[in-house]
Amino acid sequence: MHLQTVASLLALSGAANAFYDSSPWILLSTTPFAKAPSADQIQTSSSVLGFTRDVLATCPTDRYLIVSQPGLNTEDIRRSNGCAMPHLCQAVDDKRIKGKAIVSEVVGDLAGADLSDYIKSVCAKENKAVTVDQVQLPPLSLEDRAGAWASNDDILAHNLDKATADDSYTFIFFSTPGEPAYEAEFEEAVRMELKRDVDNAQKPQSKNETEWDKLPIFEKYQFFTPGIFMALITAIVLLSILSVGLRALGSLEVSYGAFEKDMGPAAQKKNQ
Structure with a gap:
């Protein structure tokens, strides 16, 4: 066959x-x-x-x-x-x-x-x-x-x-060799980087020092990482809560006579 x-x-x-x-x-x-x-x-x-x-x-x-x-x-x-x-x-x-x-x-x-x-x-x-x-x-x-x-x-x-x-x-x-029948495609994870230009900020320093030095400072260095940014947000929230508490304590009004000892006749009868 x-x-x-x-x-x-x-x-x-x-x-x-x-x-x-x-x-x-x-x-x-x-x-x-x-x-x-x-x-x-x-x-x-x-x-x-x-x-x-x-x-x-x-x-x-x-x-x-x-x-x-x-x-x-x-x-x-x-x-x-x-x-x-x-x-x-x-x-x-x-x-x-x-x-x-x-x-x-x-x-x-x-x-x-x-x-x-x-x-x-x-x-x-x-x-x-x-x-x-x-x-x-x-x-x-x-x-x-x-x-x-x-x-x-x-x-x-x-x-x-x-x-x-x-x-x-x-x-x-x-x-x-021919074209592959299937290529798996995966979506990239969501990036939380606060940068003006992702590509330029992640650009490594090349051997040409002059071109690297000409880049703006915010493209050469990353000042805020996702962790630092979240820590700052948390600190702002906690400080706002603390300020509300301090204001509440500061708003209490107590007269000076409330802390003085009562020396009147009523108080003497009670002591007897």
Whole structure:
């Protein structure tokens, strides 16, 4: 089965899931490889490109198709319900393929591979006329990912039909870095700094002493921190309460006679 073949070739171990920035690499040729490819499913981009250039160094076929898909990873192709790109899976299982190298996780950037110019240069040294087609598929849409897969698979099928019309061809499929699907955004905490210009006040002192010295004093230094400001507000409230209490005590009016001892006849009778 086409889907089972690709699924087994793109099977990942548990450790492979840790490489979120990796991408698959597929190299197919109707000419057998002089050297067997590595069976490691996690390789660096330099090792993969080195092996690919060794295969292409002899200009093995008459036609070449190089396809890149931005932002692709192995999990996108491998699904529980089958292959996301049926024509890609069918190309892998073509009976005319004699050389096959598939790496599930390639760690590193493959955007600068420039294999098209390399193929033309090595084939020119061999005095061999070849056809090199390079196709970059559109990025996958986040809104309609299934529709994007179907559209890209149709584009791939059209180019594969032309490349595989003869029995001498080489097919290379890889991924290039794309835009991240989602980036979490967090709102910054509310700042309680009393400054006229936040950016200039937080600007560090540079090596140019003249520019730093020219800044206004309130932009160079911060005189009121949130803690000092809150302490001043609290002190004002407490002092206002204290002033009200002092005013209340000061408003009491008591006559001096209230503290004198009563020496009248009534007081003497009480003492007796």
